[in-house]
Amino acid sequence: ERLEGDFCPICTLPVHIPIHEHSGFNTCCMKQICHGCNLAAQKRGMNDCAFCRTPCPDYDSDALAMVQARVEKKDPEAINFLGKKYFFGGLGLQKDARRAVKCWEEAVELGSVDALYSLASCYRLGNGVEQNEAKGFHLYGKAAMQGHVESRCNLGIYEGDQGNYDRALRHLLISAKMGHKESVLTIQESFKGGLATKEQCAEALKGYQDAVQGMKSHD
Numbered sequence: 001e002r003l004e005g006d007f008c009p010i011c012t013l014p015v016h017i018p019i020h021e022h023s024g025f026n027t028c029c030m031k032q033i034c035h036g037c038n039l040a041a042q043k044r045g046m047n048d049c050a051f052c053r054t055p056c057p058d059y060d061s062d063a064l065a066m067v068q069a070r071v072e073k074k075d076p077e078a079i080n081f082l083g084k085k086y087f088f089g090g091l092g093l094q095k096d097a098r099r100a101v102k103c104w105e106e107a108v109e110l111g112s113v114d115a116l117y118s119l120a121s122c123y124r125l126g127n128g129v130e131q132n133e134a135k136g137f138h139l140y141g142k143a144a145m146q147g148h149v150e151s152r153c154n155l156g157i158y159e160g161d162q163g164n165y166d167r168a169l170r171h172l173l174i175s176a177k178m179g180h181k182e183s184v185l186t187i188q189e190s191f192k193g194g195l196a197t198k199e200q201c202a203e204a205l206k207g208y209q210d211a212v213q214g215m216k217s218h219d
Contacts, residue, residue, distance in 0.1 A: 001147050002014050002147050002149060002178055002179075003113055003114070003146065003147045003148060005032060005077070005113075005114065006019060006147075006149075008023065008032070008033055008034035008036075008037055009031050009032075009033070009051055010033060010034070010037040010050060010051060011034060011036065011037050011217060013034065013214075013215055013216075013217060014179065014211075014214065014215050015032065015034050015215070016034075016179065016212070016215050017149055017150075017178075017179050017180050017181070018150075019032065022034060022035055023035060023038075024038055025081060026049045026050075026051060026052070026054075026056075027057065027063045027064075027066040027067050027081070028049050028052055028054035028056070028057075028066055029049060029051050029052040029054065030070055030075060030077040030078050030081065031049075031051045031052070033049075033050050033051055036217060037050055038050050060090075060091045060092045061091075061092060063091055064085075064091040064092060064093070067081060067082055067085075067091070068082070074110060075110075076107045076110035076111050076112040076115070077107075077112065079103050079104075079106050079107040079110065079112070079115070080103070080104065080107040080112045080114055080115040080118070082103050083099075083100045083101075083102075083103030083104045083107060083115060083118065084100070084118070086099040086100040086103060087100035087118070087127075087128075097122070097127045097128030098128045098129075099128075100118075100122075100128055101119065101122055101127075101128040101129055103115075104116075104118050104119040104122070105119065113143050113146045113147070113148050114148070116139055116142060116143040116146075116148070116151075117139075117140070117143045117148050117150060117151050119139055120135075120136045120137070120138075120139035120140045120143060120151065120154075121136065122136075123135045123136035123139065124136030124137065124140075137154070137155065137158050140154050140155050140158075141155060144171070147178075149175050149178045149179070149180045150175075150180070152171050152172075152174050152175040152178070152180075152183075153171070153172065153175040153180050153182055153183045153186070155171045156168045156169070156170075156171030156172035156175065156183065156186065157172075157186065159171060160186075160190070160195075165190070165195045165196075168190075169187065169190065169195075169196055169200055172186055172187050172190075172204065173187070173200065173203060173204055173207065176204040176205075176207050176208045176211075177204070177207030177208065177210070177211055178211055179208060179211035179212055179214075179215060180208070181208065183204065183208075184204045184205055184208045187200060187201055187204045188201055188204075
């Protein structure tokens, strides 16, 4: 099962992966709204938040104030989002990987699985913390167990790199069936290298296609 935050709160459908390319994050209510619902709202003449109807902020400073207000209330999604802005830059904030890590650590404590994924990536790559690949993949495992798709795929790639091909394919089949295209492509490449069967390729593709079909509106 995918994460609760992977579903648009308006149409209730799972958002296509990668989520940030198919949805927008609203700082007023900390909701990830799919592009389809945002577009539908705009066509009806609604320029405010499609979920909570709050007027969209005109300036970065206004958006940041909204986020910080939710951060003060210990909202894990707001703290996770603030971490992303420190890591990548945005809303007038300078890039600061260490501050991003601190935000993600707090968000994880409050239950954010997306922050757990980001924290895992920091440890794997040594961004804002001392590099520790073992800890990074341990955290990916914890996130994957809670339904984080990219974490599951990363585990599959890691196991493949370690020569644990059966375990790798099990991870990749799971993420493929959750609608993760990269997982399907990785399994297909494994087949070309003689590390996956034709049946596994077919299973991954069918599972991926079924997942994508489930993301489409039937209206």
